[in-house]
Amino acid sequence: MTQQREKWDVLKILNWTKGYLAEKGVENPRLEAEWMLCEALSLDRVGLYLNFDKPLSDSELASYRNMVARRGKREPLQYILGSQEFMGLDFQVTPAVLIPRHDTEVLVSEAVKRSAGAGSILDIGTGSGCVAIALAKELPDVEVCSVDVSADALAVAMSNAEKNGVTVQFSQGSLFEPFAGRRFDMIVSNPPYIPASDIATLQQEVRGFEPLSALDGGADGLDFYRSIAAEASNHLTAGGWLLLEVGAGQAPEVLELLRAGGFSRECFSEKDPAGIDRVVGGRVP
Template sequence: MAEKPEIWTIRKVLDWTRGYLAEKGVENARLETEWLLSAALGLDRVGLYVNFDKPLNPEELAACRGLVARRAKREPLQYILGTQEFCGLDFAVTPSVLIPRHDTEVIVEEALRRAPHAAAVLDIGVGSGCIAVALAKQLPHAQVWGVEQSPDAIALAQRNVERHGARVTLFEGSLFEPFGDQRFDLIVSNPPYIPTADLEALQPEVREYEPRAALDGGSDGLDFYRLIVPAAPEYLNPGGWLMVELGIGQAEAVLGMFSRAGFCDCFTAQDPNGIDRVVGGRIG
């Protein structure tokens, strides 16, 4: 007599996958398992538990296995699902852009607090467009521009601009190159800031999958600040602000650059973990 095929219910797949991903070094394995199975089965997370004892058919099992296999190789969950939330908005993400982090929301918060009347805003290194779009949605009177070297990133950012109906104009180029004598009330940037020697010690999700050009800040991680900070005053209106995100232990050096470039009212702002995450200053 032929053996009956093993029955895989949602509960059984959840339990097995959680243990499997944990063995592979995935943090928050239970939560990530729920997101993966929700995507594979077209359910929300509540729907998983309502249908706990539902057996999966072969097609559903294959869909689950495909997504789980990708995550077990440490491919980021956000690239697998294709989305990431930032400032309460949902953004499309692909391996052509850095995954938006909640730490980066600090730069948006500081920009809104210190420059609430900014009418012309520039985001340097726009990536997925998350900063530019978030600012455009919160500053409906402003025109926001974004610049990015990667054509693939620009294409994705444009999708996110259109998704949210944001007033953002994107340019392909380097730093201030496309803007001639244009002036802004607010310039923001989340540039690459990981020291080159530290890249190999990053989590596999970051090291193996996120774009190296969006991570590598040179030997000390400060290469892009040396380009952005001294040049920014020429592109700011009187009273305009420059704000940049930075990495652990970089605030003092970047504050020095701001001071030498003639900025006043310089500040640092911490992320939820108490790390100095943003440095900013104003041109008098």
């Protein structure tokens, strides 16, 4: 976009942005251009289509240019717009938290399936709070607790709980640290699971902007699973469930860790929509 005072209407600037973002390697340049322009103009996409000949004001153009520049540097669109949908709910996201993925909805669905009789659930590594908040929404009579080591992430999660009208008990600490002597009917977690050596191969949007602490699972990606599987039975009631999201190809090893940790009953794995084993779980005797 030049600095000359030329007229930029909606259609003209969308076409320009599509080409610019495509050059920068953005996968869906036209669609993302539309989403950012919707934000700048406070319109939905239907409104955008009905206003193709609308000229942008100086302030609208400045706001849009800023967003496009950030996206051109491959900053995730969700951080630019400040939100992401998950399980039909709207979540605020900032660079303090991992952007919720729709793959993680499988973890919530499997937890809800196994929630009969549960009075309490613990979500480990809550990040944006998407899993805990979705569970609190689906299971309003269940006490949902969550923990994260990051104070900044917890601030985002608390804001999201308030925004979505649910009560979640948030604690700061590592894994089970704040819950000495406490037992739950179910524990769920989407822990960091990317092998450290693979981080450099991730999309620029991920490796350059999302929090490393929410991605790095150690040398083989399994560090957090080892810690959780070793301790979880001490924090579950009899017959309690442990459910974990896993990375592609990790399900067999994580299931072995669960069995070694005493989860000998009803172990399972469940696929995501892409056919990848995405959630594993087991039950204490």
